[in-house]
Amino acid sequence: MMMRFMALPILALAACVPSPDIGNMPEQKALAENKVSAENLAKWRKDNPSWYAAVDPFQVVGEQGTGIYYVGTEGLGMFFIPTADGHIVIDGGMPDQASMVADAITKLGYDPKDIKILLNSHAHLDHSGGLAELKAMSGAQMMASEGDRSALEGGFYLGSEEEDFLFAPPVKVDRIIADGETISHGGVTMTAHLHPGHSRGCTSWSMDVVQGGKTYDVLVFCSATVAANRLVNPPQYEGIVDDYRSTFDKTRDLKPDVFLANHPGFFGMAKKREKQKAGDALAFVDDQAFGKFITTIEGWFKDGLRKQTEGAAP
Numbered sequence: 553m554m555m556r557f558m559a560l561p562i563l564a565l566a567a568c569v570p571s572p573d574i575g576n577m578p579e580q581k582a583l584a585e586n587k588v589s590a591e592n593l594a595k596w597r598k599d600n601p602s603w604y605a606a607v608d609p610f611q612v613v614g615e616q617g618t619g620i621y622y623v624g625t626e627g628l629g630m631f632f633i634p635t636a637d638g639h640i641v642i643d644g645g646m647p648d649q650a651s652m653v654a655d656a657i658t659k660l661g662y663d664p665k666d667i668k669i670l671l672n673s674h675a676h677l678d679h680s681g682g683l684a685e686l687k688a689m690s691g692a693q694m695m696a697s698e699g700d701r702s703a704l705e706g707g708f709y710l711g712s713e714e715e716d717f718l719f720a721p722p723v724k725v726d727r728i729i730a731d732g733e734t735i736s737h738g739g740v741t742m743t744a745h746l747h748p749g750h751s752r753g754c755t756s757w758s759m760d761v762v763q764g765g766k767t768y769d770v771l772v773f774c775s776a777t778v779a780a781n782r783l784v785n786p787p788q789y790e791g792i793v794d795d796y797r798s799t800f801d802k803t804r805d806l807k808p809d810v811f812l813a814n815h816p817g818f819f820g821m822a823k824k825r826e827k828q829k830a831g832d833a834l835a836f837v838d839d840q841a842f843g844k845f846i847t848t849i850e851g852w853f854k855d856g857l858r859k860q861t862e863g864a865a866p
């Protein structure tokens with residue numbers, strides 16, 4: 553009785569909504585609203601204290617005022633690339649961490665309002681969460697892959713769209729970047745490498761950095777762990793297993809001089825930072841580090857796929 557009573561006004565309302573007229577559709581759809589709750593953020597913070605543990609921002613590699621700087625936390629990697637024409641930031645951390653990133657940039661002597669380009673490793677809330685606020689404070693252009701666009705603009709985790717624990721503040725993508733595409737800004741060139749699997753549009757970014765007269769290629773890797781992803785029954789998104797495999801095929805033989813990632817544990821940041829503080833100016837240069845990491849996580853992927861496949865069998 554109650555149900556029927558309640559349903560009536562909704563039906564009446566639905567009948568009043570005109571069917572969409574494609575010819576009159578606005579060019580840009582309005583962004584989804586931000587549905588991140590304080591309760592969910594408190595739970596994330598409680599379960600992942602390292603994500604919120606402060607790290608003094610520092611230069612990873614490069615001559616003073618150039619190259620790449622660390623502006624993340626103990627558990628989440630965010631990166632700052634200064635240029636004479638305004639700056640580039642990779643990742644925004646959790647939904648409530650934009651101000652932490654901004655403070656780190658200020659501490660380095662730059663103005664976060666001068667961020668011109670925002671990049672994202674992948675559209676999961678621990679890396680994309682702060683982007684909307686960073687964009688609002690700076691007016692920067694958000695650049696991302698087509699594969700991650702819907703999740704960034706919708707503020708959800710692709711394939712788990714109803715899971716409110718995984719919501720992020722929606723952020724409009726201003727420019728879509730493709731595999732191998734470069735972004736040149738203020739004398740810096742960033743190259744996008746699509747490494748899908750962990751997310752459909754997972755994007756690693758590379759750049760050349762000069763220090764002491766030598767050039768080092770730096771890779772900020774997107775990730776290729778299974779983490780919360782369903783590989784089967786039903787997959788997180790269509791083609792996810794093939795995507796992981798192609799990403800391992802593409803990355804297995806890469807030997808970047810400097811391997812960085814959005815979780816500092818991936819590249820052993822704490823230890824390298826200690827070496828750097830102790831006077832080793834090239835503490836982050838190690839062209840064997842990435843290969844070892846990929847071998848490890850490819851093993852994790854194979855285990856994960858076997859377990860999920862077995863778990864799914866009747």
Ligand SMILES: [Zn+2]
Nearest residue numbers: 674676750775
């Ligand atoms: Zn992720």
